[in-house]
Amino acid sequence: MSRCRRRCLFLLEKCRHMRQLKTAHAHLLTSGHGSDTFAFSRLLAFCSNPLHGSLSHGWNLFQRIQNPTICICNTMIKAFFLNGHLTNAIHIYSQILQTGLRADNYTFPYVFKACSGLQSFLLGGLVHGQSLKLGFRFDVFVGNSLISMYSSFGNVMAARRVFDEIPFRTAVSWTVMVSGYAKSGDVETARMIFDESPMKDLGVWGSIISGYVQNNCFKEGLVMFRLMQSTGMEPDEGILVSILCACANLGAMEIGIWVHRYWNQLGRRPMSVRLITGFIDMYAKCGCLGIAKQLFDEMPQRDIVSWNAMISGMAMNGDGENAIKLFSEMEKDGVRPDDITFIAIFTACNHSGNAYEALMLLDRMCRVYNIDPKMEHYGCLVDLLGRAGLLEEAKELVLRMPGSSRHGRSEEAIAWRALLSCCCSHGQAEMAEDAAERLFLLEHHSGAYVLLSNLYAAAGKHDDARRIRKMMEQRGVGKAPGCSSVEVDGVVHEFVAGEERHLQMEEVHGVLRKMDKQMDDFG
Numbered sequence: 001m002s003r004c005r006r007r008c009l010f011l012l013e014k015c016r017h018m019r020q021l022k023t024a025h026a027h028l029l030t031s032g033h034g035s036d037t038f039a040f041s042r043l044l045a046f047c048s049n050p051l052h053g054s055l056s057h058g059w060n061l062f063q064r065i066q067n068p069t070i071c072i073c074n075t076m077i078k079a080f081f082l083n084g085h086l087t088n089a090i091h092i093y094s095q096i097l098q099t100g101l102r103a104d105n106y107t108f109p110y111v112f113k114a115c116s117g118l119q120s121f122l123l124g125g126l127v128h129g130q131s132l133k134l135g136f137r138f139d140v141f142v143g144n145s146l147i148s149m150y151s152s153f154g155n156v157m158a159a160r161r162v163f164d165e166i167p168f169r170t171a172v173s174w175t176v177m178v179s180g181y182a183k184s185g186d187v188e189t190a191r192m193i194f195d196e197s198p199m200k201d202l203g204v205w206g207s208i209i210s211g212y213v214q215n216n217c218f219k220e221g222l223v224m225f226r227l228m229q230s231t232g233m234e235p236d237e238g239i240l241v242s243i244l245c246a247c248a249n250l251g252a253m254e255i256g257i258w259v260h261r262y263w264n265q266l267g268r269r270p271m272s273v274r275l276i277t278g279f280i281d282m283y284a285k286c287g288c289l290g291i292a293k294q295l296f297d298e299m300p301q302r303d304i305v306s307w308n309a310m311i312s313g314m315a316m317n318g319d320g321e322n323a324i325k326l327f328s329e330m331e332k333d334g335v336r337p338d339d340i341t342f343i344a345i346f347t348a349c350n351h352s353g354n355a356y357e358a359l360m361l362l363d364r365m366c367r368v369y370n371i372d373p374k375m376e377h378y379g380c381l382v383d384l385l386g387r388a389g390l391l392e393e394a395k396e397l398v399l400r401m402p403g404s405s406r407h408g409r410s411e412e413a414i415a416w417r418a419l420l421s422c423c424c425s426h427g428q429a430e431m432a433e434d435a436a437e438r439l440f441l442l443e444h445h446s447g448a449y450v451l452l453s454n455l456y457a458a459a460g461k462h463d464d465a466r467r468i469r470k471m472m473e474q475r476g477v478g479k480a481p482g483c484s485s486v487e488v489d490g491v492v493h494e495f496v497a498g499e500e501r502h503l504q505m506e507e508v509h510g511v512l513r514k515m516d517k518q519m520d521d522f523g
Contacts, residue, residue, distance in 0.1 A: 018054050021046050040065070041075045048079030055083045070096065074106045081110045081117075089114040090123065097130075105136055109145035116152040124149050137165060144172050151180030175203040182211025187220075202236050210242040218246040222255065237275055244278035253286035273299065277306045284313025304338055312344035320352030339371050346380035355388040375401070379414040386422020391431060394419055398435075413442040424455045 015021045021043065040061070047058025062068065062076050073096050080089035093111045096103055103111075108131050115124035128146060136142040143166040150159035159180045166173055174197040181190035194200075194208040205228045212221035225243050228235065235243070240259055247256035260279060263271065271279075276299055283292040296302075296310045307330045314323035327345050330337065337345075342365050349358035358381055365371050378401050385394035398415050416438045423432035436452045456465035 015046055017052050018047075018057065037069050037071060041071050044072065044075040044079060048075065048082050050083055053079075055079060055085070070101050070104055070107065073101065074104070074110070077107065077110045077114075081114050084117075086114040086117045090118075093127070103130070103134060105139045105141045108136065108142045112142075112145040112149040116149045119153070121153050121155070124153065138167050140166055140168060140170055140173060144170070144176055147173070147176045147180060151176065151183055154184060156180050156184045156186065171197075171199045171201045171203055174199065175201075175207045178204065178207040178211060182207065182214060185215060187211055187215050187217055200231075202233065202239065205233065206236065206239045206242070209239055213242045213246050216249070218249045221246045222250070222252070237272060241274060241278040244275075244282045248282040248285040251286055253282070253288065256282040256286065270300075273301060273303050273306060277303075277309050280306065280313065281309045284309065284317065287317065289313060289317045289319065302335075304335060304341070307335055308338070308340045308344055311341065311348065315344050315348035315351060318351045320348040320350070320354070323348030324352065324354070324357075337365075337369060337371075339374060339377070342371065343376050343380060346377060346384065350380060350384040350387065353388060355384055355390060358384050375412060375414045379418045382415050382418040383422060386419060386425070389426065391419075391422060391426060391428055394422060395431060395435075413439055416442065420451055424451050427455070429455055429461070 015024055024043075043061060044058045047053040047055060047061070058076070058079050062072070065072065068076075073092055077089045077092045080086070080092065089110060093103070093107065093114075096107065108127065111127050112124060115127060131137075131139075131142055131146075143162050146162045147159045150156070150162065159177065163169070163173060163177045174193065178190045178193050178197075181187070181193060190208060190211050194204065197204050205224070209221050209224045209228070212218070212224060221242060225235070225239070225246075228239075240263065243259055244256055247253065247259070256279070263275070276295055280292045280295050283289070283295070292310065292313050296306065299306060307326070311323050311326050311330075314320070314326065324345065327337070327341070327348070330341075342361065345361060346358050349355070349361070362373065362377070362381060365373065365377075378397065382394045382398055385391070385397065398419055401412070401415060416435050420432055420435040420439060423429075423435060432452055432455055453465045453469055456462070
């Protein structure tokens with residue numbers, strides 16, 4: 001390598017913004033290295049960076065090349081993908097095929113990612129077929145991308161077939177396969193794949209921990225975290241975010257505090273927005289709203305997820321007025337709310353009893369932000385109107401909802417369940433039975449039957465209560481057992497009604513008997 005070329009490449013590597021890049025490019029041209037393929041691919045790679053590059057500048061450079069190499073085409077495909085121009089990435093791939101260039105194992109991964117982003121199963125299958133014709137059936141890089149793509153389509157069987165064909169799997173292969181099963185909701189098979197993995201790096205551990213957490217198996221996620229710690233492996237930020245999510249949902253604040261101390265002791269670097277948001281969510285859900293607000297106020301920058309976590313935390317802790325104020329502050333800061341923000345703010349209105357303000361916010365959500373209400377929004381609003389005693393308005397809102405063809409039967413049931421619950425609270429038996437009949441058609445769940453039966457029993461209509469119980473039996477609907485959990489010394493203990501499987505159940509019963517006796521003694 002000549003001294004001049006080495007100097008040009010050095011200038012390219014040192015670039016931090018577009019002005020420096022253009023200077024380095026000019027130096028390349030004047031030194032006679034303008035056609036250097038490697039240098040040109042470095043130029044495009046810099047332009048592709050969404051933070052400090054310029055996709056339009058990179059595209060202009062690419063168009064000037066008469067015969068781009070496969071390396072340069074690959075860089076342009078990656079640039080379009082990283083900037084969210086998925087169709088353009090596919091267009092470059094089409095050009096590769098038309099010009100007779102041979103795609104390589106750096107081409108296909110980003111093309112598969114583009115197909116995944118477009119959710120085009122047909123296109124993904126076609127590109128898969130082309131990769132097989134070119135001899136990449138057993139290529140691990142192409143295979144890993146295929147597993148990820150088919151998993152994103154929800155076709156875990158196709159992903160598994162690709163996985164089984166890879167002769168020499170890497171840790172990434174095991175990671176994406178575990179993640180694929182977890183995303184499909186099959187955590188049992190995900191765990192089996194994890195157990196079979198001969199190599200367990202942070203990626204593999206992270207995939208099973210996040211898989212459990214994403215499927216609401218929070219206790220299992222914490223157990224896997226403990227197992228990972230026993231191997232001496234240090235968790236990365238992604239794993240800690242998953243653990244904070246599990247702690248938030250279990251109310252396991254002791255473990256969450258340990259994670260906070262652990263990160264501070266590491267002293268690696270300042271917390272990312274994602275990690276701070278995880279702490280805010282955990283502290284808020286565990287009832288420590290003050291610590292959550294302090295972390296939020298100290299954030300140097302916030303994204304919409306951070307705002308949502310804080311607004312939601314205030315709402316669930318009954319601080320509806322401050323949640324609404326924070327929402328206004330967010331709008332003033334120019335942050336655009338999303339559908340999750342409005343679920344949080346409707347919950348806040350519920351706690352502060354602002355029924356009419358919630359309806360005005362619904363109108364603002366639709367007209368100003370062009371967000372179509374989901375069933376969760378309707379559920380919040382129905383519950384809010386019902387609690388305020390506006391049952392007719394609540395029912396009218398439910399009847400105006402889009403049908404199940406758009407949202408799905410289980411989602412439609414959310415609003416009807418909210419209406420039923422409010423009717424039961426206000427003793428409105430006739431409207432409650434109406435809502436319950438709708439629910440019976442939408443879901444096979446005991447909740448509606450139990451609510452309606454209890455309403456009749458409370459109103460002294462015992463024949464009707466028995467009729468609903470009998471209907472449950474005839475339709476084969478079993479009553480779901482109650483479940484509760486408690487954290488003791490950093491360990492989450494779970495108790496299910498009617499079960500005696502807990503190892504310390506005898507001690508628990510002993511304490512309860514002692515409490516009963518003390519209560520009897522006090523009269």
